[in-house]
Amino acid sequence: MADITDAEHHIVAASYHLMKALQTTKLMSSDVRGILEKLDFHLSTVVKINEDEPDGDSIRELEKSVVSSHETITSLHLSYSKVWASGPEVILEYLEAVGEVQRSIEALEGMPLSRMSNGVLEQAKTTLHMAMERLQNELIHILVQNKQCFEHEYPVFEVYPIYEESVISNEDDSVEDASLKGRSSSETEDCAMDLIHPDVVPQIKSIADTMFAAGYAQEFCLPFTAFWKDVLAEYSMILYVEQLSIEDVKRMEWKHLNSRIRKWRVAMTRIIGVYLGSAKRLFDQVLGEYDQVSIACLIEASRGPLFCLLNFGQAVLIGPHEPEWLFCLLDMYEVLADLVPDLDTLFSQETESLIRIDFHELLSQLGESVRVILKELGNRIATCTSTTPFQNGGIHPLTKYVANYILCFAEYEDTLPLLLQDQEPVRESGDEEQNMDGEADPNPACALAMYLQSLTSILEAALDEKSSLYRDSSLKHIFLMNNFHYTVEKIKNSKISPYFGDDWIRKHYVKLRQHAMYYQRTTWSSLLTFLHDDGKVGKATLKARCQHFNTAFEDLYKSQTRWVVPDPQLREDVRILASKTVIQPYRNFVRKISDSIGEKHIKYTEQELGVYIMDLLEGSSKSLSHSRKR
Structure with missing residues (x-):
């Protein structure tokens, strides 16, 4: 110049x-x-x-x-x-x-x-x-x-019914479908998506490299992070993620809250398992070589929706630890447990990250809440008292309540053993399985088996107490037989049966037969006393015995047609047992006395008696007072 x-x-x-x-x-x-x-x-x-x-x-x-x-x-x-x-x-x-x-x-x-x-x-x-x-x-x-559009369609649920009956209102035989365990068909899929068209990733990286080299790292990171923060916020809205206070959650009706929890599970899975995994891949492609910059940007872009989801989980935990909450909390626990590897991979270099700390804390608290509820479930069964006998000896709502809980535990057979193995087990003497060192078997499945069997033991004790309310001992055994049969059949034909084993099932079938025999004796023994003829009594006595038998049978018919055995096969077995007990002695008695006192004093033929026995235990009271005399 x-x-x-x-x-x-x-x-x-x-x-x-x-x-x-x-x-x-x-x-x-x-x-x-x-x-x-x-x-x-x-x-x-x-x-x-x-x-x-x-x-x-x-x-x-x-x-x-x-x-x-x-x-x-x-x-x-x-x-x-x-x-x-x-x-x-x-x-x-x-x-x-x-x-x-x-x-x-x-x-x-x-x-x-x-x-x-x-x-x-x-x-x-x-x-x-x-x-x-x-x-x-x-x-x-x-x-x-x-920017690539995510698949925003709400996931399709495979629905598993979980019937949660109220123990408190145990005189009501209604069954309410209070909770559904939904599994998203995509919840377990390992699928990373392209957040942005792959062809432009090198262009973005060239801009990042140029700006970082020029000392303008912050000027790159701010708009880059803000953009993906807005995208995630938009995606979160589609997944129904919104900021709710503790009071908002506490005020929700159960069905509304249950629906929210299902959406929460989907959002957690989609955001952590899919979206943030895809985001981390993009951030690492663009910023991976710049030490902690990539992870810092990812945390900043995701902290809003993640803390919103975690705060909702904490708000749910503040609610009462009632057994009706068990499956919702288990679902939440399983979602988080499944996402631990994803979260730890996302924030692997940020062990002190608040997101990671809060996530693991929520997981731990959910597990503890489940343990508390599992213990409370046993207490609730044990303290479920009644002042009046259950109508007609049918299946008590408490039995359905416990059986359905037990069946639903099969859906959590990978999770429950891990949560229960830290609990102090209650074992019966001689039932411990020993390992090679002579110590109790540490297999987590044993913890679940012991817990499930303890629930049935508590249930049996509660049912036995309720059976004492019946004045008629025959109806007491019908009640116990019905409820034992319901429980055993439900367990035997379910995925949970391995946790009980064949020996448990055999023992309970023995109990069933015992109650059937007790019913047979207490019901028909008094009738059989009228059918005794030693050939030494007079006609008047025989006529009186016939009259007493007819009256006793009619009273029994009237009461036991009102009693109920809901299971068709069990009902048929009990009727057959009754027929075998009564028909043959009645046939022999009639054959011996018919010539002596005449057929007009024999009110029922053996065929009619057999037909009437087949009317028993239907749950609808009938009367024989107008039957035709022969």
Whole structure:
């Protein structure tokens, strides 16, 4: 550059300030503004450079490089509204110009301070800043234009009915479908999705590398993180994730809360298991080489929805630890337990991350709540008392309640043993399984087996207590037989049966037969006493015995047609047992006395008696008072 006198310097300085004033006006075209920017660059350099300063030649070479790069960058800005949409050659030219400015800055910063070097350095930094602002805009444009849409369809649930009857209202035989265990068909799928079109990932990385190299890491990370933060917020809304206070959750009706919990499980699985896994892959592709930057951006982008989900879980835990909550809490626990590997992979380098800490704390608290409820379930069964006998000896709601809980435990056979093995087991003497060292078997499945069998033992004790309310001992045995049969059949024909074993089932079938025999004796023994004929009694006595038998049978018929045995096969077996007990003795009795007292005193034939016995235990009272006398 030619020498300039002081007068020329003042003229240039005046022109420079005039140009600065012109730049402030908004009434000019982009072409005129581009010309002023070039003039600004040249004048600012001329004002500040003095050829007498040291390293003048080197600085002038750097100046030429900066001027050339500035012109290239400005030209590309004017020529293309979006550089990264203009093809690889344009992108390469732009990146080379920016790289040249960066190298010039590094060289100038390595020189001794002088008015000459500072002037060029200031202009180089101005050029670089202008380029960085453009790169920010390019980044946002690429993200907006190439974002991939997630599959927003709400997941289809496979529904497993869990009938939760109220123990408190145990006189009501209704069954309410109070809870559904839903499994999303996609909950266990390992599927990472492309958050953005794969073809533009290298473009985003080139912008990241350029901005990081220029010292503009924060200027890249802020819009990049903010964009994905907004995307996740939008996706969370689609998954029905919303901020709810503890009071909001406490005020919810059970069905509404249960629905919320199901959506919470889906959102947890989709966001942590799928979305954030996909986000981490993208963030690592773009920022993985910059130490902790990638994970820091991922945490910042995801903290809002994640804390919202975790806070909801904490709010649910504040509710009462009632048995009716058990399966909802188990579902929540299983979702989190399944997601532990995903979460630990996402935040593997952030052991102190609040997200990770809160996640594991919620998982632990859910497990503890489940343990408390499992214990409370046994207490509730044991303390379920009645003041009146259950109508007609049928299946008590408590039996259905416990049996259905036990059956539903099969859906959690991987989780429950782990939660129960830390509990202090209650074993019966001689029932311990021993390992090779002589210690109790540590197999977690044993803990579940012991717990389940303890529930049935508590149930049996409660049923035995309830049976004492019956005045008629025959009905007492019908009641126990019905309830034992219901429990054993439910368990035997379910996936939970291995936790009870064949020996348990055999023992309970023995109990069933015992109650059937007790029923037979207490019901029909009194009738059989009337059918005794030793040949030494008179006709009047025989007639009286016939009359007493008829009256006793009619009373029995009236009461026991009202009694109920709901299971058709069990009912048939009991009737057959009754027929075998009564019909043959009645046949022999009638054969012996018919010639002596005449058929008119024999009210029922053996065939009629057999038919009437088949009317018993239907749950609908009938009467024989108007039967035809023979």
